[in-house]
Amino acid sequence: MLRRIGGVFIVAIGVVLYLSGISLAATGDKLTLAFIPQENPEKLVGDVKRISAWLSERLGADVTGFVTVDHAAAVEALRNGDADISFMGALPFVLAEAEIGAQPLLAEVYRGSAFYTGRVFVRRDSGIETLAELKGSDIAFADPISESGYLYPLEAFVKAGLLTPERGTSSFFGRVYFAGGYQQALQAMAGGLVDAAAASQYGELLLTPQQQAEVTWIAESEPIPSHLVIARPGIDADLRSRFVEAMLSLNEPENQPLLAHVYSPDGYIAADTSAYDGVRAIARRYGLLD
């Protein structure tokens, strides 16, 4: 579930924050948060400052944050101890869990659910109604390690008996693209560059209103656990506990406006590690986990 929109600028901002002397390691009452670039980087930098300041006050600790290049960089930061906490997609999380022992803390809730789905979208005027009709067609996926924009929709084709993980996508599709994110994949489909696109169920909202009226979806994946907040192993238990408590307090009405500074979920619930079993299983099936 990666977006690289404006990625280069996010890189630049990340570098600036690093160079500005922000503490990147947790020592004592210090906590460092890694943010994944998902939206307007200028806004995200402001969000990082706002939520870090609030957490600092709430925890009585020195909380700082920085924006990483992508999920991989965030995981590397956790591994290296440059970050203590990171916001993360479900698939990168299970990979980070396997590689560095990352721990799930909080799951995000959107539109009343801690799960969402991936969908396969087509243009309404294409007349395509089933996955089977996409045989030989061109498709744009979001990213190779996107759960809703790649693996889960791909699994829908597998369940329909149209391809197998072993034989890969080339056995069914024409050309397969990784467009770089939901928006790019969907724009490619809506603009007629490809026949289908895979993205989050909410991805279509990234299209223009006119485009939204022109597209539809023909398959939906199994539920995917929503994004989560994770911690590196070895983080101070008391600090971690206080952090979780503070984040859960964002659910309270007086704190809810702050959610806009952490990717705008409805709120948080405590993460249930078993909720990610399905993600672990699919990651194994596609060779991402041993």
Place this chain on the structure above:
Amino acid sequence: MILWQRANLLIAMGFGATVLVGVANAHIVREDPWHPVAAAYRASMFLGDLVPVPWERVGAAWTEAYPGALSEDPALERLAKLDGGQTAAEAVEAAIIARNRQQLYESGSRAASLVLRSMLDQAEANLQEGGDPHGALNDARAIFRAFEEFIRQADPKAYRNLGRAWLDLNTSAGARGVLGAGEVAADQQRFASAKAEIESYLVANFEPEVFTPRTRLTPVPETVVAMSGEPEMAPWLPPGNFIGDQTPLPLLVLNFEEQGIDETDLPLIAYGDMLFDSPEIFGEPARSLGITCSTCHNRSDINKEFFIPGVSHQPGAADVDGSFFNAAFNDRRSDGIDMPSLRGIRLTAPYGRDGRFASLRDFTRNVIVNEFAGPEPTPFMLDALVGYILEFDFLPNSKLTDAGGLSESASDEVRRGEAIFKRSFAQMDGKACASCHIPSANFIDRRSHNIGSASIAYDGARAGALDTPTLLGIRFTAPYFHDGSLPTIASVVDWFDNRYGLGLTEDERADLTAYVETVGDADQPFEVFEGKHTPFRLAFEELTTFASTLELLIPRRDAQHAKLMIDTVAADLAADASTMSNLAAKPDVYELASKLASVGGAIDAGDWAMANEQWRAFKAHQAEIDERMY
């Protein structure tokens, strides 16, 4: 009509989800931030087509941080750092100094294309060296955005080929996965091939040795222009614009609604309400851009976020008699005004900032025909629009009595302020604030006065007299004065104190400010959305009310007005579906919009029986889905 620009959407990307925030009625998608080079290029091309060209703004677009761009680097600085970039930067500067539009087009196009190609080179170098090419690739793609929509319109085949080339680039660049898991190897050959295709198109079309002379600076591919001249392109706006509704959305107070009368029982008013939200009454470019009366007057009030670079001197303002909206009405003067609220308009004649129109009908026609280049409205349209506007009431304010006095709850500070407000000052020819802002007359006197707030255009000019504005509701309509030059009510008080040497103490100024703020207050200034009362629900109820005018228009066999309504409402319904909270019901809205369009199709065919049948089908479907419409 560019429907993609007509919607009610403000998108914020969630972490794995997208949420809608601050959605309001009949408006526009907020643009993602632009790459600074793309922003400078598009802004300077847009500004270069204004008459007269605001050359200082053109220069600023290239040499200063572009507002709202992805980074604060001035475009020319980025350009100058590249190989060959210094020459390109100097060419842009020379064009601006020479005030030469053709030079600006050529140098700007070459500059933007050069930066894009250099980013592609960097991405390729990174790829070859085993680094991550995606950053530079994204940079290049962000600059390509400056050209993209124009290629799409003028050269659709190339647009498709280039689009697939960008997909090839991103795919062949590979992916590093997470700690090696999910890694996808790069394909350098495929990358190079796609890169070459994009580069060759850019060089041929935006960096040719010789450009065809341009009448307009819209970036149209050179090969297209050389072959068949400049094509007609859809109107567009420069980066940094915002023509959506303001947040929070003002509360609309309609006289008939407050009396419990249903708008569907007032078809003329309902039709006028529709016209107020319809770009169809305007000409180009406003029509295609989706600009309506309510774009500037959200829910009868103002839109403090409206901004078009080169047209607005600040947010919430516009020069409505410049060259952009109607070249024929261009007064060639930079005289933008702050948007006035229309609340209580039937009580606030005359109209226009200088009170030049005694008649609201004349004022409204002038807006449609002259300011926004619309066709002459029919008498029915003017009757409807004026009839609707006359229903705008002031915001209820329980801090005031009906006669404009203070209610019993007023504080001592506010009461002291009221006394100052009513105090005569010799420095103001013996007048008080209340002499012009008469409390018992809705805080106006319906006259124009020269208070010294307008700059004089030439020696001896006597054009500084401006219409007295009401103070009701002004707490929510900052900034103040005709040009929006004063940011707060306190600053207005200070201005009068200084301008007229009133000698008010600090406490007196604070008291007077508190009083004016009390007068300008409201019990509920903004629409409150909660539960199923969503912005979409508000829009849905409005749009279906507009559609109800078919009850009048079908029996009358009034094809002209029925079609105008259907064109407006069907498009808006479909666009508004994107703002729904209940996303599962989106298809229902599309179907409803389709049914309304079918009414229009039947009217086009002259089959009024079918039109009536389709209208009944629309109403039945509306009733069926109503519960899900939020």
